[in-house]
Amino acid sequence: MSTISRDEVARVAALARIDLRPEEVDRLAGELDVIVESIAKVNEVATPDVPATSHPLPLTNVFREDVPEPALPVADVLASAPAAEDGRFAVPQILGEE
Amino acid sequence: MTDVTRLSAAELAEALRKRELSSVDATRAHLDRIAAVEESVHAFLHVSGDDALATAQDVDARRAAGEEVHPLAGVPIAVKDVIVTKGMPSTAGSKILEGWIPPYDATLVERIRAAGLPILGKTNMDEFAMGSSTEHSAYGNTHNPWDLDRIPGGSGGGSAAAVAAYEAPLAIGTDTGGSIRQPGAVTGTVGVKPTYGSVSRYGLIALASSLDQAGPVTRTVLDSALLHELIGGHDPRDSTSIADPLPNLVESARRGATGDLSGVRVGVVTELQGEGYQPGVLARFQESLALLEKAGAELVEVSCPHFPYALAAYYLILPAEASSNLAKFDGMRFGLRVEPEDGPVTAERVMAATRGAGFGDEVKRRIILGTYALSAGYYDAYYGSAQKVRTLIQRDFAGAFAQADVLVSPTAPTTAFKLGEKLDDPLAMYLNDVATIPANLAGVPGMSVPNGLSDDGLPVGFQILAPAKADDRLYRVGAALEGALQAQWGGPLLAQAPELV
Numbered sequence: 001m002s003t004i005s006r007d008e009v010a011r012v013a014a015l016a017r018i019d020l021r022p023e024e025v026d027r028l029a030g031e032l033d034v035i036v037e038s039i040a041k042v043n044e045v046a047t048p049d050v051p052a053t054s055h056p057l058p059l060t061n062v063f064r065e066d067v068p069e070p071a072l073p074v075a076d077v078l079a080s081a082p083a084a085e086d087g088r089f090a091v092p093q094i095l096g097e098e
Numbered sequence: 099m100t101d102v103t104r105l106s107a108a109e110l111a112e113a114l115r116k117r118e119l120s121s122v123d124a125t126r127a128h129l130d131r132i133a134a135v136e137e138s139v140h141a142f143l144h145v146s147g148d149d150a151l152a153t154a155q156d157v158d159a160r161r162a163a164g165e166e167v168h169p170l171a172g173v174p175i176a177v178k179d180v181i182v183t184k185g186m187p188s189t190a191g192s193k194i195l196e197g198w199i200p201p202y203d204a205t206l207v208e209r210i211r212a213a214g215l216p217i218l219g220k221t222n223m224d225e226f227a228m229g230s231s232t233e234h235s236a237y238g239n240t241h242n243p244w245d246l247d248r249i250p251g252g253s254g255g256g257s258a259a260a261v262a263a264y265e266a267p268l269a270i271g272t273d274t275g276g277s278i279r280q281p282g283a284v285t286g287t288v289g290v291k292p293t294y295g296s297v298s299r300y301g302l303i304a305l306a307s308s309l310d311q312a313g314p315v316t317r318t319v320l321d322s323a324l325l326h327e328l329i330g331g332h333d334p335r336d337s338t339s340i341a342d343p344l345p346n347l348v349e350s351a352r353r354g355a356t357g358d359l360s361g362v363r364v365g366v367v368t369e370l371q372g373e374g375y376q377p378g379v380l381a382r383f384q385e386s387l388a389l390l391e392k393a394g395a396e397l398v399e400v401s402c403p404h405f406p407y408a409l410a411a412y413y414l415i416l417p418a419e420a421s422s423n424l425a426k427f428d429g430m431r432f433g434l435r436v437e438p439e440d441g442p443v444t445a446e447r448v449m450a451a452t453r454g455a456g457f458g459d460e461v462k463r464r465i466i467l468g469t470y471a472l473s474a475g476y477y478d479a480y481y482g483s484a485q486k487v488r489t490l491i492q493r494d495f496a497g498a499f500a501q502a503d504v505l506v507s508p509t510a511p512t513t514a515f516k517l518g519e520k521l522d523d524p525l526a527m528y529l530n531d532v533a534t535i536p537a538n539l540a541g542v543p544g545m546s547v548p549n550g551l552s553d554d555g556l557p558v559g560f561q562i563l564a565p566a567k568a569d570d571r572l573y574r575v576g577a578a579l580e581g582a583l584q585a586q587w588g589g590p591l592l593a594q595a596p597e598l599v
Contacts, residue, residue, distance in 0.1 A: 009466065016421060016469040017428070017446065018462055019438070019454030031524060032467060038525055039410040039480070045490060046483035053488040055308050055338075056294045056541020057566065062337040076201035082435030091430050092437075096444045 004032045102127045103264040107173050107321040110267055114172045117161065121154035121172030125216045128174045132218065132265045135598045140240050141250075141260035142219045143179050144187045150174060150216035157214040170324055171214035176266040178257050179220040180227050181312065182301045183207050186217070190303045191225040191235040191253075194456030195433045204301020205336070206270065206312055206329040213328055218266050221256030225458045226424065227277055227305045229253050230530040233521055234460040241517070242285060244556055244595050248514040251281030251530075257315040258285040263598060268325050269315040274305045275412055276510075276534025278313050279546040283509035283559025286548040286591045288576070290314050290322045291534075293566045294541030295340040297326075298333035306419035307338075309412075309538040317592060319547060319577040320355070323347040326569070345570035354577030360394035362575060365502025369405040370533045370561075375511045378552025383508045386549045386560045389582040390506075390575070398502050402494035407487045408536045413528060414484035415539070417468030424465055427453065463524060492540045499565045504575050507533050509546040509559030537563050545572040547579055548591045557591060 009029045013020045020028070074087055083090035102110065102124050113119040129147045136142060157172040177183060180190045182200035184207075189195040203211065210217065224234035232240045232255030240255040242248040243263040250259040257269035258281030271278035273291035282289030290313045297312045304310060314325035326347050333339045366387065371380060391397055429435035429452030430445070437443050438451040457465070471480040498505055510530055520527045537544040542563055549560035560579060564571040584590060 004470070008470075012466050012470045012473065013462075014450075015473065016465050017425075017449045017453055018457065018465065019450040020462070021454075024459075024462070028463060028466060031463060032470070034525060035413065035463075035467060036470070036480075039413045039484075042407055042410045042414065042483040042487045043479060045404060045407055046486035050486040050489050052482060052485035053492060054485055056492075056539070057338070057340070059338065064334045072201050079201070080198045080432050082429060082431075082433070089431050092443050092445045092448045094445045096442050096447075 004029055004036060103131045105267065106318045107170065107267040107316060107324060108318065110173050111169050114161070115169070121157045121216065122151060124172060125150050125154040125174050125218070128218055128266055135263050135265060138241060138246055138598055139243055139259050139263045139265070140238055141221055141256045141263065141265055142176070143189060143191070143222050143237055143256070145219035146186055146217055149186065150218050153211070153214060153216040160214070168213035168328070170328060172216070173268060174216045174218050174266055175210060176218050176221050176257060176260045176269040177207065178254050178269070178271050179223055180272055180303045181207060181270060182303065183217065183220065187220065188303070189237070190227070191223045191237060192456065192458070192461070193236045193434060194427050194452070198433050202301065205298035205333045207301060209329055215268070221254070221260055221269060223256055224253035225461050226303065226420070227253035227272060227274055228420070228460045228464055230276070230280055230527055231520065232256060233517065234458055236458055239517055242514045243598060244286065245514065248516055248556070249284065251284040251514065253277040254281045254315065258282055258287050258289065261287050261315050261317055262592060262595065267317065268321060270312055270329070271315040272302060272310055272312045273538065274309045275416065275538050276531040278315060279534045279544055279559065279561060280510045280530055282315065282546040284514040284557060286557030286595065288316050288319055288322050288545070288547055290326060290545045290572065291537060291543060292326060292330060293340065293543045293569055295338050296344060296567070296569065297330045298336040298339050300333055300335040304423040306416045307423060308419060309416060317590065319573060319580045320348070320351045322545070323351040323573045340567065342567060345568065347570055347573050350570035350573040351577040354574035355581050357393055357578055357581050359390060359575065359578050362395045362504070363398055363502045364390050364395045364575070365398050365400035365498050365505040367405065367498070367505050367507050368399060368401045369403065370507030374529065374532070375508055376513065376552055378554065379508045379511065379513065379558050382550040382552065382558045383560065386579055386583070387506070390579060393578050393582060400498040400501050400505065402498055402536070404487065404490040404494050405536050408491055408539055409528060409532050411484040411487035411491070412531070412535045412539060414471050414480050415488065417464040418472050418481050419468070421465045421468030421472065424461070427456065460524070488539050491536050495536070495540045495542060504571050505563040507561045509533060509561040513552045513554055513556035513558060533561060542566050543569040543572055545576050547576045549579065549583055550591070551594065
């Protein structure tokens with residue numbers, strides 16, 4: 001039923017922020033086609049009268065006491081960061097040159 | 099003295115309590131065993147020998163001083179690498195987290211440390227728990243101790259293999275669609291997925307938040323009960339954690355071990371047998387049913403007509419949730435950072451390069467599938483429909499549990515397959531979880547108990563499911579079946595496994 005093209009895989013990979021090599025795009029297009037065709041069978045029984053469930057247990061808002069607690073030591077958190085400077089995460093420039 | 103690595107956790111705990119054995123000796127025996135068999139099994143990604151021995155020493159000193167300690171104090175344990183451990187690597191089987199040292203402990207790890215269980219190390223797994231064979235680990239295969247050419251199940255193949263190979267008496271697993279129970283089945287060990295919300299998810303690297311649940315991996319039903327009681331219970335740091343106290347699991351296991359199941363209604367699920375299940379798996383299942391009946395249980399046939407749709411719903415819900423949960427691996431705050439080969443080095447391009455280089459094939463496949471299922475124009479047809487199927491599955495369970503106290507099925511349709519056999523066929527791999535997935539969609543607890551060998555000489559598992567918050571029923575029925583089977587075998591099933599050294 002569905003057909004997932006190379007372009008579609010490339011578009012979704014861009015949305016998911018994953019660089020794919022051309023051969024990965026080719027392979028995924030074929031694999032996802034088979035998988036999506038198989039899982040589309042949910043539509044056989046998902047009729048309009050059935051409500052959707054997002055969670056296994058009925059949940060309402062959960063609150064706890066607003067008690068101040070010590071945060072994680074900054075040095076421990078930054079120790080495993082890819083880059084850090086002045087007690088902060090160092091990240092690449094956010095905006096590209098347009 | 100007998101080889102302490104062959105003792106169950108309960109036996110080990112008893113020997114420690116009586117001070118016939120020190121925790122240092124018990125821990126050292128397991129570290130020696132790890133050193134002897136890891137080359138062939140590769141269950142561990144990280145072995146923390148010094149840390150474990152320091153804990154053991156501390157427990158021994160406290161016991162010697164007459165201090166009251168936890169009953170499992172000094173019993174070594176292995177932890178699946180998807181669970182964060184302060185000061186100890188936690189990769190979730192992924193290159194993207196290689197070298198990351200978490201600055202905090204998961205709640206269940208805090209409880210393990212507070213109780214004084216030496217942590218032997220972190221166990222191998224499919225990357226981010228995506229898989230049924232542990233072959234999707236970025237750090238190599240784990241081998242099934244029953245046959246080193248075969249898979250140990252997944253995603254928690256490392257924890258199951260470690261316990262089966264006597265490298266640890268206890269291990270922690272996580273089960274999103276069967277990742278505790280299916281490895282249990284194919285390695286001849288016990289695995290329990292508790293009721294959703296009964297063991298804290300704080301500090302579990304999330305795969306699918308509405309499905310994930312940590313639980314015990316052990317060689318006996320009683321050991322699972324002991325560990326489940328230690329790690330379970332309410333945690334204010336997990337908003338989905340159940341506030342009610344746990345039922346008495348150890349007592350239920352001991353009660354089951356008496357062998358009397360009078361008054362227990364056991365529902366045999368029509369849809370979880372037949373086509374696709376190996377003849378040897380079905381034969382062992384029928385024999386186990388007969389044993390339960392002999393113990394006084396009443397067998398009833400129950401139908402769950404929407405279970406055949408569970409796998410499809412799962413492979414929409416899981417990738418959808420995973421695509422969101424794994425967005426945090428972006429190369430900014432922890433783990434790998436890779437710069438694009440050419441062009442400007444902007445944050446978004448670094449994210450894409452990092453994720454392209456750091457994620458393995460199955461992770462990419464599922465993130466892209468999930469992103470697709472959630473994207474504009476497809477949401478209602480895929481994710482929306484899958485959520486409706488989830489309702490239908492929950493209704494099936496409600497109907498079935500009106501007729502039976504527990505439901506049973508084979509845990510997995512086949513015994514362990516050969517390494518590499520299904521690696522190029524994602525759909526065939528997904529079919530391993532056909533019997534375990536419904537429990538995750540409904541949040542109900544499940545257990546796998548080893549119930550014999552198939553015609554190929556490999557272990558088979560028997561799955562028991564109970565209503566939410568009635569985990570105690572698993573332990574009663576599981577212990578009764580275990581006792582009846584071991585009486586037939588003249589000992590545990592694992593005694594029939596080949597020696598590794």
